[in-house]
Amino acid sequence: MKLVKKVKKPDICRMEILDPQLQTYLETHCDPEPEALKKINRDTYLKQLKPNMLSGHYQGRLLSMLSKMVQPKLVLEIGTFTGYATICLAEGLTEGGKVHTIEVNREQEDTLRNNFELADVQDRIELYIGDAQDVLFGLSENIYDLAFIDADKKSNLTYFELIIDKIRPGGLIIIDNVLWKGKVYGDANDTDTQLFRKLNDTIAVNTQVEKLILPVRDGVLVIRKK
Template sequence: MLTDTYVPIAEEIEAYALDHSDAEPPLLARLNRDAHVKLLRPRMIAGHLQGRALKMCCRMMRPKRLLEIGTYTGYATFCLAEGTDPDAEIHTVEINDEMEPFFRTYWQEHPDRMKIHPHWDDIRRVLPQLGPEPFDLVYIDADKRDYCAYYDLVFPLVRPGGLILADNTLWSGKVVKEDATHTDTQTRGIMAFNELIRNDNRVEKVLLPLRDGLTVIWKK
């Protein structure tokens, strides 16, 4: 039994992890800084550590057809693109078209931009336009109130053996607070999604305490 053990705070743990991971690419580092200067909610971007994890996931899986729900700045989009083969295609969907100028600034410079197909519309209108081919990987990072709806929408479109990744599934720790069921609608949305995934026997799943929570879902 260990006693008097020093437990570093979360910031120190993250700093250590970053120091022992691949560096943030210069373009993404610039995007990160720009987001913190120009945007109201810069913490909504995936960030350095999670971005490297997304790239690594693609390196290992080598998906050819990807879907992202929630583009925001494009940070996660670019990380997914980094990890995929040259013939991959990534459809990224964002309902807030006010983010388009910010996204395009970095998309135009990104070496993998030809893989990335942005759509500025509601995912429900976009999906029918993308053809019948199944997706190898879906990344969900949009309105937390609609996570269950997004999951039900895309699940039939993911091939067996494909992955669904869902971001923010710990939601700043609000999911474990005693009064969580009485808090805001976004917290309730995340909690409902987490319960949905836990009870879905069509998949295998793990909720990783990476940054704000990343759930990895493998379709049987």
């Protein structure tokens, strides 16, 4: 009798869509994770209910590099969690620059402020606690050089539409999780997957911007405003 080898299907429950060995290789061939971020990474996995929401080493270095390339004066972040990505984005700020970051969960405030002090970026970060849409309406006077969207996924398209006019020409919008565990290009048809497909499809035909999806972790959409 001929034995048929079963092919293991990818685990769509994990955030990384890449092969774990490739992910490890990438992390060992980029800049090392700063010590403060190592501690935040470790503490997040020890103390938070959903630690996989953390950007992590490789994606963090990507955010840092993009920020350093843009050299922003003002950064907008929607969804702070434990502040890992916030600190990475702050690495590229010009002299006197600020990251305006919005976190809905008030229970995270003490953790965030402690983490910002640990990384010595507390003077470069303006933390807002509250509903992102409410906070955004109060920031109408600001024009941002870079924005990172990594909050409640059902509102991604709404956030994009709310901030596109707040981004300067040549500025970037970065949206996380756009490959949605690989489900957007598969047969899945649940509500969340449909929302991500709508987001990606809408931005793909938007003539105000240039766009590129990078297969980093769960998919990172990099958008440049023309």
